[in-house]
Amino acid sequence: MDAFYASVEQRDDPKLRGRPVAVGGDGPRGVVAAASYEARRFGVRSAMPSFEARRLCPDLVFLRGDPRKYSRESRRIFEIFAEFSPSVEGLSLDEAFIDLTGSRRLLGAPADVGARLRVRVREETGLPVSVGIAPVKMVAKIASAAAKPDGLLEVEPEGVREFLAPLPVRRIWGVGPVAERRLVEHGFRTLDDLARADPQTIEQLFGAWGRALAELARGDDLREVEARGAALSYSEENTFRDDVEDRALLDATILTHAESVARRLRNDGVRGRTVVLKWRESRRRSAGPRGYPLHTRQLTLFEATDDGAEIAREARRLLAESGPGEPVRLLGVGVSGIEESGFAQLSLFADGETKDANPQERAALNRALDELEARFGAGTVVRASQGRADKAGLSLQIKRGEDPGSADR
Numbered sequence: 001m002d003a004f005y006a007s008v009e010q011r012d013d014p015k016l017r018g019r020p021v022a023v024g025g026d027g028p029r030g031v032v033a034a035a036s037y038e039a040r041r042f043g044v045r046s047a048m049p050s051f052e053a054r055r056l057c058p059d060l061v062f063l064r065g066d067p068r069k070y071s072r073e074s075r076r077i078f079e080i081f082a083e084f085s086p087s088v089e090g091l092s093l094d095e096a097f098i099d100l101t102g103s104r105r106l107l108g109a110p111a112d113v114g115a116r117l118r119v120r121v122r123e124e125t126g127l128p129v130s131v132g133i134a135p136v137k138m139v140a141k142i143a144s145a146a147a148k149p150d151g152l153l154e155v156e157p158e159g160v161r162e163f164l165a166p167l168p169v170r171r172i173w174g175v176g177p178v179a180e181r182r183l184v185e186h187g188f189r190t191l192d193d194l195a196r197a198d199p200q201t202i203e204q205l206f207g208a209w210g211r212a213l214a215e216l217a218r219g220d221d222l223r224e225v226e227a228r229g230a231a232l233s234y235s236e237e238n239t240f241r242d243d244v245e246d247r248a249l250l251d252a253t254i255l256t257h258a259e260s261v262a263r264r265l266r267n268d269g270v271r272g273r274t275v276v277l278k279w280r281e282s283r284r285r286s287a288g289p290r291g292y293p294l295h296t297r298q299l300t301l302f303e304a305t306d307d308g309a310e311i312a313r314e315a316r317r318l319l320a321e322s323g324p325g326e327p328v329r330l331l332g333v334g335v336s337g338i339e340e341s342g343f344a345q346l347s348l349f350a351d352g353e354t355k356d357a358n359p360q361e362r363a364a365l366n367r368a369l370d371e372l373e374a375r376f377g378a379g380t381v382v383r384a385s386q387g388r389a390d391k392a393g394l395s396l397q398i399k400r401g402e403d404p405g406s407a408d409r
Helices: 004-012 050-056 067-084 101-107 110-125 137-147 157-164 177-185 191-195 199-217 247-268 308-322 359-376
Strands: 021-024 032-035 061-063 088-092 095-098 131-133 152-154 233-244 270-281 294-305 328-340
Touching: 004 021, 004 032, 004 067, 021 050, 032 050, 050 061, 067 088, 067 095, 067 110, 095 137, 101 110, 110 131, 110 152, 131 137, 137 152, 137 157, 157 191, 191 199, 233 247, 233 270, 247 270, 247 308, 247 328, 247 359, 270 308, 294 308, 294 328, 308 328
Parallel strands: 021 061, 131 152
Antiparallel strands: 021 032, 088 095, 233 328, 270 294, 270 328
């Protein structure tokens, strides 16, 4: 989708059409989630700090956005995608791979299918979508970006090498600023440089990672379009508007995240065995987006859980025993070691905080809370000690176990 959040807002409010619009967090630590093409002409981009976006474009219209609305639109769009192929791999709320390999005889040439898909999305939602078509996933992704805004680009199999050759190495999926610097330092500036590299030389320099990059640079991408597999972890996090040192506020935020994670676990019918706490320090230690160090601590439970109170208790224990000794700007809670729910086993190691709490009663309470949330919306009922976890910006991430109609926390 093209500037998804901003496009939805411009569609719904005619006064915003033709104006530079950004959607995301507008506080001092806010982040742009989507920028309209009018805003992009000023250099405004997604993931940019909001203060920088305002500096570049003083007339920028900044909107906090409506996550529930965007999720509903995403669901409608993915339903349209499914009309063209049963094999749809969602990357985020606004992006997906669609495998047409088995549909060509029924639906026709890929370019014709892509054109019809664009018309269907526009008719159904009033939103623009750009389509990239190629024999492999990475090239299709690059082609869709090259087709923006509101276009279609097909790269034929025999044209893959020519299409990729002049592109900078950062266009390879997964190559970030640090990896790009390493490659450029060794003379690999374009995909053609990588594609022509001597296999032994590049393996000596970068190991198996370098060999894999060279294959991608040649257009050799064996990854199939896959429906989403089982989740390996679930997590929630937020960036505070101001640095936080107050332990009571950190504890309250942990509970908010733990309840959200637990609800998603229950919606997916799974439990987590390992509780993870993460935070970013308030002091910048180096330049660039990774300048604020990220720390994690974790512990493994005797039995897997989907109970928010238990997840919060263990995360708070991590905070108390090995948490930050200075203010933090980001705090997150997660679980890993995901297991199917099955039947709950009574713990032999219940401590003083839980020994009087009947597991069946806690499970019944959680079911009741889930039903209220599903019926009346996010935040209908919360625990008295929960805090407010403001986001620095909206995310396009598809969260496992989250109702597409629910609001971001």
